Amino acid sequence: MRLSLRFIIPLFLALGAIAYAVVPLVDKLTVQWFERDLDIRATLIANTVQEPLRNAIRAGNRSSLEPFFLRLTQDERLFAVGYCPVGGGEPVATPSLPSEIRCTDLARFSGEEGHVLQSPDGPLLVSVRPVDVEGAPAGMLVLVHDLSFVARRSAETRKYLFYFFVGLGATIALITVAIAQLSWRGWVQGLRALLRGEGLVRPDSFAAPELRPIARDLRALISDLEAEHRSRDDEQLAWTPDTLRAILQSELRGQEVIVVSNREPYIHVRAGDSVELWRPASGLVTALEPIMRACSGTWIAHGSGSADRDVVDVHDRVGVPPAHPAYQLRRVWLTTEQEAGYYYGFANEGLWPLCHIAHVRPTFRTADWEQYVAVNRKFAAATIDEAKSPDPIVLVHDYHFALLPRMIQEALPAATIIAFWHIPWPNPEAFGICPWREALLDGMLGSSILGFHTRFHCNNFVDTVDRLLEARVDREMFTVSYRGNVTAVKRYPISIECPPPAELVAKGVEQCRAEVRRRHGLPADHAIGVGVDRLDYTKGIEERLRAVERLLEMHPEWAGRFTFIQIAAPTRGRIGQYQEYEARVRAMAARINDRFAAAQHSPIALLVEHHQPDEIYEYYRAADLCMVTSLHDGMNLVSKEFVASRDDERGVLILSRFTGAARELPEALIVNPYDTDECATALHLALSMPLGEQRARIRLMRGLLQDFNVYRWAGRMLIDAAAMRRRGRLLERAAAAERTRPAVRARGGGGRRR
Numbered sequence: 076m077r078l079s080l081r082f083i084i085p086l087f088l089a090l091g092a093i094a095y096a097v098v099p100l101v102d103k104l105t106v107q108w109f110e111r112d113l114d115i116r117a118t119l120i121a122n123t124v125q126e127p128l129r130n131a132i133r134a135g136n137r138s139s140l141e142p143f144f145l146r147l148t149q150d151e152r153l154f155a156v157g158y159c160p161v162g163g164g165e166p167v168a169t170p171s172l173p174s175e176i177r178c179t180d181l182a183r184f185s186g187e188e189g190h191v192l193q194s195p196d197g198p199l200l201v202s203v204r205p206v207d208v209e210g211a212p213a214g215m216l217v218l219v220h221d222l223s224f225v226a227r228r229s230a231e232t233r234k235y236l237f238y239f240f241v242g243l244g245a246t247i248a249l250i251t252v253a254i255a256q257l258s259w260r261g262w263v264q265g266l267r268a269l270l271r272g273e274g275l276v277r278p279d280s281f282a283a284p285e286l287r288p289i290a291r292d293l294r295a296l297i298s299d300l301e302a303e304h305r306s307r308d309d310e311q312l313a314w315t316p317d318t319l320r321a322i323l324q325s326e327l328r329g330q331e332v333i334v335v336s337n338r339e340p341y342i343h344v345r346a347g348d349s350v351e352l353w354r355p356a357s358g359l360v361t362a363l364e365p366i367m368r369a370c371s372g373t374w375i376a377h378g379s380g381s382a383d384r385d386v387v388d389v390h391d392r393v394g395v396p397p398a399h400p401a402y403q404l405r406r407v408w409l410t411t412e413q414e415a416g417y418y419y420g421f422a423n424e425g426l427w428p429l430c431h432i433a434h435v436r437p438t439f440r441t442a443d444w445e446q447y448v449a450v451n452r453k454f455a456a457a458t459i460d461e462a463k464s465p466d467p468i469v470l471v472h473d474y475h476f477a478l479l480p481r482m483i484q485e486a487l488p489a490a491t492i493i494a495f496w497h498i499p500w501p502n503p504e505a506f507g508i509c510p511w512r513e514a515l516l517d518g519m520l521g522s523s524i525l526g527f528h529t530r531f532h533c534n535n536f537v538d539t540v541d542r543l544l545e546a547r548v549d550r551e552m553f554t555v556s557y558r559g560n561v562t563a564v565k566r567y568p569i570s571i572e573c574p575p576p577a578e579l580v581a582k583g584v585e586q587c588r589a590e591v592r593r594r595h596g597l598p599a600d601h602a603i604g605v606g607v608d609r610l611d612y613t614k615g616i617e618e619r620l621r622a623v624e625r626l627l628e629m630h631p632e633w634a635g636r637f638t639f640i641q642i643a644a645p646t647r648g649r650i651g652q653y654q655e656y657e658a659r660v661r662a663m664a665a666r667i668n669d670r671f672a673a674a675q676h677s678p679i680a681l682l683v684e685h686h687q688p689d690e691i692y693e694y695y696r697a698a699d700l701c702m703v704t705s706l707h708d709g710m711n712l713v714s715k716e717f718v719a720s721r722d723d724e725r726g727v728l729i730l731s732r733f734t735g736a737a738r739e740l741p742e743a744l745i746v747n748p749y750d751t752d753e754c755a756t757a758l759h760l761a762l763s764m765p766l767g768e769q770r771a772r773i774r775l776m777r778g779l780l781q782d783f784n785v786y787r788w789a790g791r792m793l794i795d796a797a798a799m800r801r802r803g804r805l806l807e808r809a810a811a812a813e814r815t816r817p818a819v820r821a822r823g824g825g826g827r828r829r
C-alpha cells in the first residue's frame with residue numbers, strides 16, 4: 076500500500092500541475108473562439124439588415140428603425156442594436172444600448188474583431204459595421220452581443236476538464252496499482268533468485284522479464300566482487316595470522332567467531348598430585364588451533380580430561396593456550412552414557428566406518444542415536460549461550476555434529492554457519508544404509524556453507540542429497556536449496572601452519588637424527604622411516620608393516636640397516652574394533668621383528684603411546700622417509716607436517732592414493748596401500764633416492780604448503796562467509812521492501828539471512 080501511495084501521490088500532483096496549466100489555456104481559447112463566432116455573427120446580421128436599413132434611410136423613415144431593432148434583439152444573444160448616421164444626425168438604438176457607446180467615439184469599437192466591454196450588465200461584445208446607400212457611406216450599425224453565456228460555458232468547460240483530469244488520474248492509478256500488484260511478486264521472486272545466484276546462470280529463469288537487464292548488471296557486480304575476492308585470495312603473498320585477523324576486521328567487521336568440535340585443543344590430565352597439559356593427536360585440532368589463536372573467539376568442545384573441571388571458571392571456560400591465553404575454551408560436560416552413545420557409539424562405530432569404507436562394518440543402535448541427538452542439543456544450547464550477538468559466525472566441525480547446524484540456525488537465524496566435514500563423504504549407496512540418513516542430511520543443510528576437503532567428497536554429498544531428499548540441487552553453483560535455505564557446498568582442502576611454529580623446528584635436523592637414533596640404540600648411519608597415526612584401522616598400519624616385511628624379502632640388504640618407527644597414539648580404546656586392531660598391529664610388529672631377529676637391529680619399533688607435537692617433529696626431522704598408507708582419509712595432515720618439518724629439503728614422503736593429500740602432493744611416492752609389493756618397492760626407492768631428487772620433490776611440496784597453509788584454508792571460508800553475508804543483506808533489503816506489502820508477504824516463501 077505504501078508503495079502505491081508513493082506512486083499515486085506524485086501522479087496526482089503531476090496531473091494537478093497539468094490541469095493548472097491547461098485549464099486557463101483552454102478557457103482562454105474557448106472565450107476567443109466564442110468572441111470570434113459572435114463577431115462573424117455580427118457581420119452576418121449587418122449584411123442581412125443592410126437592405127431594410129437602406130430602404131428606411133432612403134425613405135427618411137427613421138421611426139421604423141427602432142421597432143425593427145427591437146425585433147432583432149429578441150434573439151437572446153443580441154443584447155442591443157444601434158444606428159449612427161454620418162454627419163452627426165440623431166442616432167437610433169434599442170433602449171438596452173449601454174450609455175458607454177456613443178456615436179461620437181465609435182472609432183474605439185471599430186476593428187476587424189469586436190471589442191469587449193465590461194458593463195454593469197456583464198461582458199458585452201461590441202461590433203461596428205458600416206452602412207452605405209447607393210455606394211455612399213450613410214452611417215454605422217452597432218451590434219452588441221451578450222457575452223455572459225460565454226462565461227457560463229467557460230465555467231462549465233472548466234468543470235468538465237477538472238472531472239476529466241480526476242477521472243484520468245484515478246484510471247491511471249488503478250491500472251498502475253493492478254499491474255504493480257501482479258508483477259511485484261514476480262519481481263521480488265526474481266530478485267531473490269538473482270541474489271541467491273540462481274538467476275545468474277540462467278537468466279531465462281527469472282519470473283519477471285523486466286529484471287533481466289538488472290540481472291545483467293547484478294551479475295557483473297557480483298562477479299566483480301567475487302573477482303575482487305579471488306584476486307585478493309590469489310594475490311595474497313603470505314597467509315599469516317595477521318592476514319586472517321585483517322580479513323576478520325575488514326570483511327567481517329570484527330564479528331565474533333565461535334568454533335564447535337568434539338575434541339578439545341588442550342586436555343588437562345591428572346598425574347598424581349599435579350595436572351599435565353596434553354595436546355591431542357587430532358588433525359582437526361592441529362588445523363584449528365592456530366586459527367583460533369589468530370582470531371580469538373570461543374571454542375566449544377567436550378571436556379574429556381580428568382582434570383578439566385579443576386581449571387575452568389564458573390562458566391566452564393578457561394583461557395588457552397594456558398601460558399599466553401589467546402581465546403576461550405568452553406568445556407561441555409558429558410555423562411558416561413552420553414559419551415558412550417554419542418561419541419563411541421553413533422559417531423565412531425556408526426558414522427566413522429560408514430564414511431571411511433575401510434572394511435569395518437558400521438554399527439547403528441537406536442540408543443546411540445538418541446544420545447547423539449541429545450548431545451547435539453547440548454552443544455547447540457552451549458553455542459547459543461556463548462553467542463554475544465544474533466549473527467555470529469559459527470564453525471561447526473565434523474561428523475560428531477551433523478545435527479548442530481540446523482539446531483543453531485533455528486535458534487539464531489541470522490548466524491552464518493560454516494560446517495566442515497573432516498572425513499570422507501561416501502557415495503549415496505554407501506551412505507544410504509544409515510537408518511537416520513535423512514535427519515543427518517537435514518541437520519547439515521542448516522548450514523550456510525558446507526565444506527569438504529576434496530571435490531570428490533563434495534560430489535558425493537550432492538549426489539546423496541539428490542538421491543535421498545526432496546531438495547533442489549544446483550550443480551552449476553554447487554548449492555542445495557532445502558526447506559527455504561540455500562547451502563553452498565564447497566571444497567576447502569585443510570592444511571597446517573607452514574612454515575611450522577618456530578618451537579617445533581628449533582632443534583636442528585642433525586641433532587634430531589642423532590638423538591632419535593641414540594634413543595632407539597641405532598647407529599648414526601642407520602636408515603629410519605616413520606609413521607605417525609592414531610591407532611585407527613583406517614590408517615593402514617597393518618598394510619604398512621606388511622610392506623616393511625616385504626621390503627626385507629625383496630631387498631634383504633636392508634635387514635639390520637633400516638628400522639621403521641611407528642608412533643601410534645591410542646584412540647577410542649573402548650571400542651572393540653580398536654582393541655582388536657591394536658592387538659593385531661602389536662602382534663604383526665612382533666612377528667616381523669621375530670622373523671628378522673637375526674639382524675642386528677629390529678626392523679620395526681612400535682610406540683603405542685601419546686606424543687607431544689615437539690616430540691613428533693623430532694621424529695619427522697630425524698627420518699629418511701615418512702610413510703602414510705591410509706585406506707581412506709579425508710586429507711591426512713601427517714603427510715603435510717612431515718614435508719613442512721623438512722627445512723633441510725631432505726627426506727621422502729610415501730603417500731596413499733586414498734588420502735585427500737595425494738591430490739595436493741603428487742611429488743610424493745604415491746602408492747596403493749592394498750598393493751604390498753608396490754609399497755615395498757616405494758620403500759626401496761625412497762631409501763635409495765639421491766639427495767638431489769629428494770630436494771627437488773620436497774621443495775615443490777613445501778612451496779605448495781607455504782602457499783596453501785591453514786590460514787588460507789580458514790581465510791577462504793571466512794571470505795566466502797563475508798560474501799554470503801553481503802548477499803544476505805541485499806536479500807534482507809528486498810525482503811524488507813516486500814514486507815511493506817502484506818498480501819505478497821502472506822504468500823511469499825521465507826528467505827533466509829546468511
Ligand code: G6P
Pocket residue numbers: 338356357358359360473474497498609646647
Ligand atoms: C579425525 C576426526 C577428528 C578427530 C580426530 C581424532 O581426524 O576427523 O574429528 O578429532 O580424528 O579423533 P578422536 O576421536 O580422538 O577425537
